Amino acid sequence: MSTVRTRLAAIALVLLFASPAAALTDEEALELIKLQDERQNSVGDYKALVFIEQKERNKNDQVYEALVYRRDVTDKMVILFVRPKEEAGKGYLRVDKNLFFYDPTVGKWERRTERDRIGGTTSRRQDFDRSRLAENFNVKWLGEEKLGKLDTHKLELRAKPGADVAFPVVHLWIDKATNNLLKRQEFALSGRLMRTTFLPKWFTVKNSQGKDVWVPREQRIFDEVEKGNQTTVVIRQVELQPLDDSYFTKAWLEARSR
Amino acid sequence: MESLRILLLMAFRSLGGHKIKGLIVGSLLAFGTFLFVLGTTLLESVERAMEASITRSITGHIQLVSARAVDRLTFFGPEASSDQDIGVLPDFSRVREVASKIPGVAAVIPMGRYYGQPILNTELDEAIEALEEAFAEGDPAVIEDRIGKVRRMAARLKEDYLRAAALAADDEEHEKAIAALDRVTSEEFWTSLRHAPEEGLQFLAFEIAKLSDDESMLYLPFIGTDLHRYAESFVHFEMVEGEMPPPGTRGILISQAAYDQFFKNRPARVLDLLHEAKTLDGRRIADDAALQDLVSRLKEMTAQVTMHLSPRAATELDAKLRERFPKVEGDLDARLAAFFEVDDENFAERYEFFQKEVVPHIPLYRVPVGGTFTLRSMTKSGYPKAVNVRLWGTFRFKSLERSELASAYSLIDLASFRDLLGLMTAEKRRELDSIREEVEVSEIDPNDVEAFLFGEAPVIEEGGEADLDLDARLAALDRPTDEDSDTFDPAEIEKGTILHAAVVLHDPGKLREVMARLQEAFDREGLEVKPLAWSEVTGIIGQLVVVLRAVLYVLIGIIFVVALVIINNSMVMATMDRIGEIGTMRAIGARRGFVLALFLLETLVLGFFASALGALAASALLALLGQTGIHTHQPFLIFLFGGTALYPAIDLANVVWSFAVIVVISVISTFYPARLAARVPPVVAMQGKE
Known part of the structure; x- marks a missing residue:
């Protein structure tokens, strides 16, 4: 909590003494993305109920309800589909930077990549995981931009060598008034735009130490390659109580469908 | 004049x-x-x-597709193996209702063509299962028979792992595998298994079975359809083995040619190919390089026979082969390799011997008729979907038995097909709607997202939705039951989404006339459906x-x-x-x-x-x-x-x-x-x- 306050104060100070359209230095830009990471960092374990809706041109819509379990300290994560019935029991497990998929019908695990589309939607593993921007990317300020009625800083993030990310180049739009992340665009190395995500709604949850953890309530993800495909991820509720170690094992996920 | x-x-x-x-x-x-x-x-x-x-086997005279289709529906040739964006027909019952009223239309059959990967039990999986059954039944002779089989397979597997270890840089997984195989190839393991099978069988099932991974990248093209209507409407269709699944039951029918090609025991299959080439095509091994290649491959397939033989069957076969090849040194595999060295003179006799003396002692197909296997497909976005399907039987199209093109497709029930592709049924639609109703998500105009979402400063709320019990959601996780997996409501077939539909005509001469009438009727009813003549969907x-x-x-x-x-x-x-x-x-x-x-x-x-x-x-x-x-x-x-x-x-x-x-x-x-x-x-x- 105190770190967040210090950072906020630092940023406020920078903004106070700077002229309105002044560029952010690399350090200031880095502070801004560190703030995003820290706001979303739950410190302890994390459990969430998530709604995912996929709309595709010329295709049936797909809707999922999933439970997400995270232990950010050890970088472990489980996404377990609970509804619809047909998808219930399928899930993803991330351990040691490896992403595995389990389908109870097949009864076998298979390794998937960071680029894997969760449930075949436009969403990726990172959309459900803790924000690790400062750890994975180098950042640079690109300018100021208007987003609807809001004034924003536009930042460019480039993946550090060896970082395990779905997209190597990311642009972020951060609200100048609240330092809140509003929009994200992801690019392939070739410079091709792959996805645009809007984050219009946020909520906060208090963790056991009384820290406010920021949660993107709604993520609107537009597929820029398959135009017309759109995914909405809604995080409906988050609980931050400690989880049992067994959650982050293959055996736990397998047992859900027995 | x-x-x-x-x-x-x-x-x-x-x-x-x-x-x-x-x-x-x-x-x-x-x-x-x-x-x-x-x-x-x-x-x-x-x-x-x-x-x-x-038209009498696969396409019918007319195919009905979505008017929004981006790609042309194609059944054959290279285009057929690429992903086709042909859209969907959201409600088959409406399409059928309108089409079947047109004079000259004999039948309207729902369809969808796709492909999947059969996930088959490995031979070791099956041998371990057979051993478990033997212990459950308790016949000592059968138990010894099956122990022999598993031991032989484990020994072969260990050889493979040791060979691989010698070639590749060793890793931890490899060492673990070899250690586990060391244990099951030791005499102590089997002695203790005979006394207390529980622990040993579990070790075999959990630690050893997974080491044998012979999943071949086999893709099975199939047509999802109403199997009964298909069988009635396509006059060339006939069952070869097994039976049609009862109405409302899930299942797959595999074309006999694909069954032989992909599911048959490989040496048995190669012998069949040689037999066909000689008897039907009059080819000779002596002057045919392709046949000679088959023979040389056959000689390396002995393990695919011997690993299936029970010790008793192996001893009996070995005795018979010893009589034929008294000078051949080594084990049964060496003698079988000598037996597989066929030429134009000895082939007919050896083929007969194999059918009589070997075939009854090995599982001839990887999935027997009546057995169940997992079929997995990838959606266009790369998400795997899988269903367990029962193989009810095999079929062929009359007089086209040997045509690979006519035998390309297998037939699967529409409920399983929809599961594999994530296509909607009325029931699934209701379920998705009920999930959707709980969450308020507003529709946004993709062209004006920013103005819509960021018209005012966002409010940061405290806490997510109230009264949501996450653990209760986990506890309520509900998988489809066995009953769900085996049966479906036939009425659901009619109402759900399909990819395309075949129309069979009473008189093929009236093709263009019926097509025009169909188009007129679909337009009048406001259905976005387009009829295509059979010749337009056959590709190359x-x-x-x-x-x-x-x-x-x-x-x-x-x-x-x-x-x-x-x-x-x-x-x-x-x-x-x-x-x-x-x-x-x-x-x-x-x-x-x-x-x-x-x-x-x-x-x-x-x-x-x-x-x-x-x-x-x-x-x-x-x-x-x-x-x-x-x-x-x-x-x-x-x-x-x-x-x-x-x-x-x-x-x-x-x-x-x-x-x-x-x-x-x-x-x-x-x-x-x-x-x-x-x-x-x-x-x-x-x-x-x-």
């Missing part, structure tokens, strides 16, 4: 006087006609046979006939152009030769028209007799072929011929057409020399000058 008689007499006299010229021109015209009649008749027969092959196969036709016409065209030039030249020369004769005719009162008519008639007479001869020869040959048939064992030709033989039928229209073409060519080619002759002034001719 009198002048026509004179003209005819003169024409015959002139033809008789220029025999060589007549023979050359006549032969050309006769050959052209022969080729025309023969070629067009054969092509039309192939076209009719192929139409029957395709449909185009083949067009290409063949073009080649034939070009060939005939060349022959006729050559004939035209030769006739023209020889007639010009003939005119020069006959200048005196023409002058005399003109001097005694023959008009120009008479000379013109004489020359034209000469060629026409020649053309008539020549083409009659050509047409007669072609008709005689076609009549003969119509009796004996043109036989083939080539899988592709079988598909084109609609069976192993094509029986061409003469079409009078082709004969009439060939006559018409000959008349036109004769007239065109003779017109210039005839005019030249007609213009010869009598005085020039009398003077003997040119």
